[in-house]
Amino acid sequence: MEEKFEPKIVAFVCNWCTYTGADLAGTSRLKQQPNARLIRVPCTGRIDPVFILKAFESGADGVLVSGCHPGDCHYNAGNFHARRRWIMFRELAEFTGIDSSRLHFSWVSASEGKKWVDVIDGVTETVRQKGPFDQYRKMARNIELPIMEEEGVEI
Amino acid sequence: MDQLRSVCRQAISENKAAFIIGYTEDKHHHLKPFIAHNVEETEKLTFNCNAVNNLAVFIHRFHNPSQGKIGIVLKPCDLKAINALVQENRVKREDLYVIGVNCSGVVKDQNKEFSKENTQIKCRSCASKTPAWFDVVVGESAEFELPEDDMAILMKQIDEMTPEQRLEFWNAEFEKCLKCYACREVCPMCYCEQCIADKTEPRWIESSSTTRANFTWNMIRAFHQAGRCIGCGECDRVCPADIPLSLLNRKMGMVAFKEFGYRHGTDMNAPTLIGTFSTSDHEEFIR
Amino acid sequence: MKLMKIEKGNLSKLMEHLKKDNFRVIGVTPDGKRFSEKFDETLNFMQSDTPPTSISFKEHFFLKTEALFYYKNNNGAIDLKEPVIDERKTVVIGARPCDTASLPILSKVFNWDYADDFFNRRVENSIIIGMKCNYQDDYCFCNEVGLSQNSEKGSDIFLIPDGDAFIAKTITDKGNKFIEEFAIFFEEYTGNPPAENKNGHDEKKFDYESVKKWLDNNFEHKFWDEAGETCLSCGQCAFVCPTCHCFDIVDEQCGTCAGVRAKNWDACQFSLFTKHASGHNPRDSREKRYRQRISHKFKYYNDKFSEILCTGCGRCSRGCPVSTDILELLEEIDQIAHSTTN
Known part of the structure; x- marks a missing residue:
């Protein structure tokens, strides 16, 4: 039987809103797709685009970046700075072939457990449709080939 | 270029500048950067259509306000770098003595005569033949015919590709990268004391030269230049592997203008793009 | 040393043949910038009076990045894995004396206190077909460092342009064997031994x-x-x-x-x-x-x-x-x- 593709999603979430929102989803026993690996950072302002690339390098098929709604930032303006950065980085990623079906952004507050479930389900489904991001992993083939074979990346 | 030499001579003898960063001609009749430390050395300074380097990069090396002002020869396009550096508090306007030169385009290949085909890519989209500001200006600019902007054509081609094709395109380009970091060292806006590519704890950008690590390096460099790159095209010029690096920077510049009406390097008093924000920045892409 | 002759047409046929034979064939890219497996198949680069490539062929022997070994944590024990080296036989074509000479020079440091197996294996697996150079500009100074446009240092076979053909001079045993193996592409050379042309300059630029x-x-x-x-x-x-x-x-x-x-x-x-x-x-x-x-x-x-x-x-x-x-x-x-x- 062929194994069904389960996408690996890396989600960078801020400590104060989205992480707490995801926690609420859990304590409320809301059912959600289990594909995301959450990485908690103090604030979306801390999220350097190099994190996103690092996630893809490490085998992520999709990345989600999520934080507090504008105006809700624990540090007042972290998410405003982040938003401006994302506007730029998103276009750069798109221009180089990491399109918006792999790179997602959202605002999820501490009270929005339900929204978190919707976001994570939506992202997972989009990335599942898109398939594994082997094209990205293959870029390292001149050095990683033996390991890629071992891990079953299609070459 | 007697005018340039006399201006530089005066600048040093009248203490307007401690030394002059300019161009000199080598035995191949190419121009290369040259630092004139005294009046005698100013005799070696010159300027012509072979003056391809952006000399603003040397400011970071010689910046020492206690020694006096830096005299620097700048083309109109290179002057944008000074605007951007003043914006970022890297240098003070009053620490510089700017010798602007009117420019009639510079060559792509210094072994050949200046012609329509033999012009730097940056000249093909350049609208400023006279410096926007200066302490003193020399030379005259002449009209010259501009060939088609290759980079704009390439940009259009990439815009029409699917994401997979785009990744494939950049994959093929970055496969060629040797990680010599000439793009970084020659860039007037790359002045970090320690580059993120040289950080080892943690190592954000792998030092191995796999296509993927090259991709990360060039993406991060392009992002760090977002809203900062002044489009001097030095990275393109020096890349030994001929990767169209400025394409990424140009894309970022276009986004900055489209989204924020921001033109980098034009106003030294403007706040920086990434260092600021507006509560009304658009966010329809955020769920 | 043996002198043979090869027509330019035959040379491209030989390269095609080698590729089919699973050789790694390395030549100059169409833009003349670099040595690569994706070289210009018309062999346009086989002219001796054009500038050398901007990047040397070193990258095919001493890779810009090379895996030495892989490791993995296996419940506290470390699993090691050997790297995979491209063991295909390699033919390099279109290299000038200032390229080929680098291999014997590098070989000294790569076999000094530790023999670099990666470099050595690649060199051993390779046939270097050097070519006489007729290019000279203000940047060149092979003369001054003990080489010349006729230097065969580092080549296994040395080509000397002769009209539309090349005189192929075998330098090493490896080169001899190669020509014997692919003899059908070569013909006997009956002319006089090629004269060494003088370098572009007699005077040394520095001592x-x-x-x-x-x-x-x-x-x-x-x-x-x-x-x-x-x-x-x-x-x-x-x-x-x-x-x-x-x-x-x-x-x-x-x-x-x-x-x-x-x-x-x-x-x-x-x-x-x-x-x-x-x-x-x-x-x-x-x-x-x-x-x-x-x-x-x-x-x-x-x-x-x-x-x-x-x-x-x-x-x-x-x-x-x-x-x-x-x-x-x-x-x-x-x-x-x-x-x-x-």
Whole structure:
């Protein structure tokens, strides 16, 4: 039987809103797709685009970046700075072939457990449709080939 | 270029500048950067259509306000770098003595005569033949015919590709990268004391030269230049592997203008793009 | 030594044949910039009067990044895995004397205190088909470093253009065997042995011996401050050079749960090259680093291995972002050396 593709999603979430929102989803026993690996950072302002690339390098098929709604930032303006950065980085990623079906952004507050479930389900489904991001992993083939074979990346 | 030499001579003898960063001609009749430390050395300074380097990069090396002002020869396009550096508090306007030169385009290949085909890519989209500001200006600019902007054509081609094709395109380009970091060292806006590519704890950008690590390096460099790159095209010029690096920077510049009406390097008093924000920045892409 | 002849048409057929035969064939890319497996199949680059490529062929023997081994945590034990080396036989075509000579020079350092198996295996597996050079510009100085446009150093087979054909001279046993194996592409050569053409210049641009002597005694000299003044500290010169061979060894993530120990190109112009863990950097300025580059090439390597670590190809000068011309500096050293001895 062929194994069904389960996408690996890396989600960078801020400590104060989205992480707490995801926690609420859990304590409320809301059912959600289990594909995301959450990485908690103090604030979306801390999220350097190099994190996103690092996630893809490490085998992520999709990345989600999520934080507090504008105006809700624990540090007042972290998410405003982040938003401006994302506007730029998103276009750069798109221009180089990491399109918006792999790179997602959202605002999820501490009270929005339900929204978190919707976001994570939506992202997972989009990335599942898109398939594994082997094209990205293959870029390292001149050095990683033996390991890629071992891990079953299609070459 | 007697005018340039006399201006530089005066600048040093009248203490307007401690030394002059300019161009000199080598035995191949190419121009290369040259630092004139005294009046005698100013005799070696010159300027012509072979003056391809952006000399603003040397400011970071010689910046020492206690020694006096830096005299620097700048083309109109290179002057944008000074605007951007003043914006970022890297240098003070009053620490510089700017010798602007009117420019009639510079060559792509210094072994050949200046012609329509033999012009730097940056000249093909350049609208400023006279410096926007200066302490003193020399030379005259002449009209010259501009060939088609290759980079704009390439940009259009990439815009029409699917994401997979785009990744494939950049994959093929970055496969060629040797990680010599000439793009970084020659860039007037790359002045970090320690580059993120040289950080080892943690190592954000792998030092191995796999296509993927090259991709990360060039993406991060392009992002760090977002809203900062002044489009001097030095990275393109020096890349030994001929990767169209400025394409990424140009894309970022276009986004900055489209989204924020921001033109980098034009106003030294403007706040920086990434260092600021507006509560009304658009966010329809955020769920 | 044996003399044979090969028509240009036959040469491309031979290359096609080799590719089908699972050889790794390396030639010059259509833009003339680089050696690659994706070379110009019309063999347009087989002209001896065009400039050398901007990047040397070193990258096919001493890779810009190479896996030494892989490791993985297996419940507390470490699993090691050998790297995969491309063991295909290799043929390099279109290399000039200033390229081919680099292999015997590099071989000395790669077989000094430790034999570099990766480099050695690649060289052993290769047939280097060198070609006589008729190109000469203001950056070239192969003459001055003991080579010439006719140098066969490093070649297994040496081609000399002869009208629409090439005279193929076998230099090594490997070359002999290769020509025997693919004899159908070659014909007997019946003409006179080809005359060695004179180099583009008779006068030497500088005298190596006096440069070396000056370097021996002038570690501290104001010349160095001027020489490296506008250097930007990029690694362009080292990475296009056929003989620069410094590398760095790093451990990096590999795949999702393994690691790789990799050997990557490094350059003495980088500020981190000599930085100690303590934070101290003995070569903390660009001037000092530039001195190192010149001294390593023209003094230290010679002291240790009796070879000059330079083939005079001029690539570093042609490509330098700030147009630093290594030949000009050597000429200058020569002049200083003469003016102080006289």
